[in-house]
Amino acid sequence: xxxxxxxxxxxxxxxxxxxxxxxxxxxxxxxxxxxxxxxxxxxxxxxxxxxxxxxxxxxxxxxxxxxxxxxxxxxxxxxxxxxxxxxxxxxxxxxxxxxxxxxxxxxxxxxxxxxxxxxxxxxxxxxxxxxxxxxxxxxxxxxxxxxxxxxxxxxxxxxxxxxxxxxxxxxxxxxxxxxxxxxxxxxxxxxxxx
Amino acid sequence: xxxxxxxxxxxxxxxxxxxxxxxxxxxxxxxxxxxxxxxxxxxxxxxxxxxxxxxxxxxxxxxxxxxxxxxxxxxxxxxxxxxxxxxxxxxxxxxxxxxxxxxxxxxxxxxxxxxxxxxxxxxxxxxxxxxxxxxxxxxxxxxxxxxxxxxxxxxxxxxxxxxxxxxxxxxxxxxxxxxxxxxxxxxxxxxxxxxxxxxxxxxxxxxxxxxxxxxxxxxxxxxxxxxxxxxxxxxxxxxxxxxxxxxxxxxxxxxxxxxxxxxxxxxxxxxxxxxxxxxxxxxxxxxxxxxxxxxxxxxxxxxxxxxxxxxxxxxxxxxxxxxxxxxxxxxxxxxxxxxxxxxxxxxxxxxxxxxxxxx
Numbered sequence: 001x002x003x004x005x006x007x008x009x010x011x012x013x014x015x016x017x018x019x020x021x022x023x024x025x026x027x028x029x030x031x032x033x034x035x036x037x038x039x040x041x042x043x044x045x046x047x048x049x050x051x052x053x054x055x056x057x058x059x060x061x062x063x064x065x066x067x068x069x070x071x072x073x074x075x076x077x078x079x080x081x082x083x084x085x086x087x088x089x090x091x092x093x094x095x096x097x098x099x100x101x102x103x104x105x106x107x108x109x110x111x112x113x114x115x116x117x118x119x120x121x122x123x124x125x126x127x128x129x130x131x132x133x134x135x136x137x138x139x140x141x142x143x144x145x146x147x148x149x150x151x152x153x154x155x156x157x158x159x160x161x162x163x164x165x166x167x168x169x170x171x172x173x174x175x176x177x178x179x180x181x182x183x184x185x186x187x188x189x190x191x192x193x194x
Numbered sequence: 195x196x197x198x199x200x201x202x203x204x205x206x207x208x209x210x211x212x213x214x215x216x217x218x219x220x221x222x223x224x225x226x227x228x229x230x231x232x233x234x235x236x237x238x239x240x241x242x243x244x245x246x247x248x249x250x251x252x253x254x255x256x257x258x259x260x261x262x263x264x265x266x267x268x269x270x271x272x273x274x275x276x277x278x279x280x281x282x283x284x285x286x287x288x289x290x291x292x293x294x295x296x297x298x299x300x301x302x303x304x305x306x307x308x309x310x311x312x313x314x315x316x317x318x319x320x321x322x323x324x325x326x327x328x329x330x331x332x333x334x335x336x337x338x339x340x341x342x343x344x345x346x347x348x349x350x351x352x353x354x355x356x357x358x359x360x361x362x363x364x365x366x367x368x369x370x371x372x373x374x375x376x377x378x379x380x381x382x383x384x385x386x387x388x389x390x391x392x393x394x395x396x397x398x399x400x401x402x403x404x405x406x407x408x409x410x411x412x413x414x415x416x417x418x419x420x421x422x423x424x425x426x427x428x429x430x431x432x433x434x435x436x437x438x439x440x441x442x443x444x445x446x447x448x449x450x451x452x453x454x455x456x457x458x459x460x461x462x463x464x465x466x467x468x469x470x471x472x473x474x475x476x477x478x479x480x481x482x483x484x485x486x487x488x489x490x491x492x493x494x495x496x497x498x499x500x501x502x503x504x505x506x507x508x509x510x511x512x513x514x515x516x517x518x519x520x521x522x523x524x525x526x527x528x529x530x531x532x533x534x535x536x537x538x539x540x541x542x543x544x545x546x547x548x549x550x551x552x553x
Binding site: 022023026027030031052055056057058059060061075078079081082083084085086088089137141160161162 | 215220226231234238248273274276280
């Protein structure tokens with residue numbers, strides 16, 4: 001009897017640990033996931049619905065992801081991408097690649113050009129929009145995922161189906177190009193902006 | 195993502211709210227039927243398949259196995275991997291560019307300052323084609339499969355037309371040589387006007403005769419011109435004929451009564467209305483009755499006179515004046531065509547409006 005009870009306790013404990021791990025994943029990723037989805041479906045109400053569906057798909061296969069990848073959240077963003085595609089399909093529209101708004105470029109502008117002046121930052125964002133358009137698509141995608149969607153390099157690598165090192169290479173090249181773009185030349189970190 | 199677009203404060207959720215969200219998701223899962231769970235698992239599989247196909251497609255692309263890469267990327271695109279669609283588009287463009295380089299081998303570029311092809315073109319090869327737009331053009335010898343692509347995307351086509359107008363398709367159309375003649379095909383979304391004919395997307399290609407042809411891509415507020423010139427076997431530029439007698443338009447003989455009726459019927463044409471239409475029989479008869487109260491003008495009489503003129507001109511080769519040629523419903527088409535023919539031949543001229551001037 002005692003052995004059986006221990007086994008039950010162990011099973012209960014395991015279930016509780018699993019539940020807590022799942023809750024932890026949700027709490028850690030939901031805000032970022034919501035931003036990621038909202039930028040691609042165009043509204044928070046829609047994004048909230050899509051996210052709910054993403055989590056259901058994710059949790060239905062949770063144990064398999066843990067067994068396959070060791071790190072379950074690895075498949076979270078690929079699932080989100082799939083659900084976003086489905087969202088647009090139902091709306092009979094084509095999935096938006098990455099809809100970047102000017103406000104979204106705040107983080108990216110700050111990474112590229114450090115400076116305290118808010119007015120200059122706003123100018124930089126305007127310049128960034130045109131400079132980004134000239135980047136190769138893969139470098140631009142890496143920049144957006146990393147600095148606009150605020151994903152980790154690992155998550156960015158997973159979504160782009162490349163290694164973390166390749167993501168680092170894309171980011172480095174993209175940042176170099178953006179910094180040397182004529183329109184951003186005048187915004188040096190030393191404040192030579194006149 | 196702007197926070198002001200987030201009325202429910204979802205982006206600033208507290209840990210407690212997030213925890214509640216998690217519980218809600220798990221609760222909804224518990225309430226699902228086995229079929230619904232199966233559907234969710236299928237979605238998970240699809241997401242994973244798309245993800246794997248995308249990764250494999252990129253790997254194959256790096257190895258230079260383009261065909262295999264395309265297959266995987268297509269599969270990924272079917273599973274909504276947006277990046278896959280973009281890479282496929284890029285591959286298509288590369289493929290088109292490769293094909294266009296082959297197809298136009300031997301072509302000679304024409305600069306943007308090249309004189310209008312309306313003034314003719316010379317080539318040592320009979321049947322050569324010249325295509326010219328504002329941005330420049332190309333000339334190409336005839337040969338089965340020879341192609342000239344035109345459209346907005348300078349990187350994809352030989353002749354760039356309407357580069358600043360998004361209404362023009364990136365690849366709007368193709369000039370192709372086959373069976374001894376050049377043809378034009380519309381591959382874009384907007385029709386191409388050739389003479390008085392509109393050529394639509396994916397319609398049978400239209401043959402291009404020798405000499406000069408204007409192709410207009412119709413945009414809502416603009417028209418983009420592509421000039422085409424096909425040299426003939428004599429390949430002569432039109433010879434100057436400075437001193438030759440001018441060939442006058444053929445003027446059709448009308449009786450006084452016919453002229454009066456036709457001027458009344460077509461007065462909107464003669465007054466240069468923007469979109470003129472003939473008057474109705476009733477309106478025409480009423481106006482003529484006002485002018486000549488004692489001549490017994492009726493709708494039927496007007497109709498008979500106009501019918502007689504249409505029949506006479508039709509017998510003399512003027513197109514579009516009988517029902518069989520126009521097809522049903524005829525509406526005003528026969529009278530419209532008649533009046534156009536009378537105006538372009540200068541049989542009727544604006545000064546004729548004096549005939550119905552009541553002052």
